Amino acid sequence: MPTFVYMTRCDGCGYCVDICPSDIMHIDKTYRRAYNIEPNMCWECYSCVKACPQNAIDCRGYADFAPLGHSVRTLREEAKGTISWKIKFRDGREKDFVSPIRTTPWGSIRPPADYETPSAEAMKSQELAHEPDALHVDALPAMAPERFKEGLL
Numbered sequence: 001m002p003t004f005v006y007m008t009r010c011d012g013c014g015y016c017v018d019i020c021p022s023d024i025m026h027i028d029k030t031y032r033r034a035y036n037i038e039p040n041m042c043w044e045c046y047s048c049v050k051a052c053p054q055n056a057i058d059c060r061g062y063a064d065f066a067p068l069g070h071s072v073r074t075l076r077e078e079a080k081g082t083i084s085w086k087i088k089f090r091d092g093r094e095k096d097f098v099s100p101i102r103t104t105p106w107g108s109i110r111p112p113a114d115y116e117t118p119s120a121e122a123m124k125s126q127e128l129a130h131e132p133d134a135l136h137v138d139a140l141p142a143m144a145p146e147r148f149k150e151g152l153l
């Protein structure tokens, strides 16, 4: 059971439609409410759940997260910078978690065209584009080849 919409809470704003990477959240033309048109194709990424300002979307968590028969609700609170998770187990117990939102101010991400074209040498680097500057660190942790079999300590 992937995401589903409580139609009595949904106001048809369409945020879930815009954010769904699988394009399966649609607005019902008659009722003007969102619904998941193809639950089998749901990635269970919960992007729609987090984006919904009405807290109208419910979903199933993974079995290793909570056993069958539970519900997972999330509430995105931008002012607090948090996402709250509420898991309700089938025996009525509830677990609440709060995690920080990764916030990036609008317009703060520079487009690729603003960066210099990487050199041929840079193309061989293991670093991704704009690393390490974009991560706000001086350098990424590195491991000497002779330690590959030992793993990181």
Ligand code: SF4
Binding pocket: 002, 003, 019, 020, 021, 022, 023, 024, 025, 036, 041, 042, 043, 044, 045, 046, 047, 048, 049
């Ligand atoms: Fe789309 Fe992800 Fe929501 Fe599934 S959980 S409907 S894939 S946004």
Ligand code: SF4
Binding pocket: 005, 009, 010, 011, 012, 013, 014, 015, 016, 017, 033, 034, 051, 052, 053, 054, 055, 056, 057
């Ligand atoms: Fe309805 Fe929430 Fe989707 Fe808006 S984001 S259309 S309120 S389910």
